[in-house]
Amino acid sequence: MGLRRTARECALQMLYEHDVGKHALDTILETFWDMNEQPEKVREFANDLFRGTLNRLKEIDRLIQGHTKNWRLSRMAAVDRNVLRLAVFELTSDAKTPDTVVINEALEIAKKFSTNESAQFVNGILDSIKKDLSQERVKE
Numbered sequence: 001m002g003l004r005r006t007a008r009e010c011a012l013q014m015l016y017e018h019d020v021g022k023h024a025l026d027t028i029l030e031t032f033w034d035m036n037e038q039p040e041k042v043r044e045f046a047n048d049l050f051r052g053t054l055n056r057l058k059e060i061d062r063l064i065q066g067h068t069k070n071w072r073l074s075r076m077a078a079v080d081r082n083v084l085r086l087a088v089f090e091l092t093s094d095a096k097t098p099d100t101v102v103i104n105e106a107l108e109i110a111k112k113f114s115t116n117e118s119a120q121f122v123n124g125i126l127d128s129i130k131k132d133l134s135q136e137r138v139k140e
Contacts, residue, residue, distance in 0.1 A: 004097075007042045008086060008105055011049035012113065015082040018054065025054060053089040060088045067128040079114040080122060087126055091133060099130045 014028050023031075029050070033043060053060065061073055064084050073081055087106035091099055103126045110119040 003039065003042050004045060005105060005108070006038065007045035008049065009109055009112070010036065010038065010042065010046035011053070012079075012082055012086055012109060014046070014050045015053060015085060016078055018050075019082055020078050025051065049086060049089065052093060053085050056089060056092075057085070060085050060092070063088055063092070063129060064125065067125050067132070077114060077118065080110065080118045083110045083114070083118075083122055084125060087122070088129060091126070091129060099133070103127065103130065 010032070014032050017023055017028050017032070018025065021028075029047065038046070064081075065073055068076075076084075083106050086109075087102055090097060090102045095102075103123065106126060107119045107123055110122045
């Protein structure tokens with residue numbers, strides 16, 4: 001597994017802890033890295049994803065909610081909700097990762113940490129968001 005996938009998985013686990021455990025960002029970062037030894041590049045990218053997602057959480061959640069039909073964020077499985085948040089952060093940030101790669105990574109992570117059905121659910125929402133973002137980018 002590549003360093004970036006590992007970092008995304010670490011960021012997901014930290015987002016999950018924040019979402020479910022309601023722990024503070026600094027506490028999560030400290031305890032997570034105390035228990036999970038990773039190369040510095042993994043830690044840096046994971047921390048950037050985690051912090052960036054939390055810094056824009058309200059905006060990200062509104063975007064996700066706007067692309068879900070009959071699904072409130074609170075009703076989604078916590079893993080699925082946080083896979084979506086992480087991917088939407090990457091899709092909407094200035095990162096150079098292609099949208100298709102971001103979505104594929106999210107699907108693989110959803111399959112690993114949730115279910116195949118979750119991956120289909122995540123794919124539908126992310127594909128819809130990607131289409132809207134692509135249209136917005138063309139207008140700019």
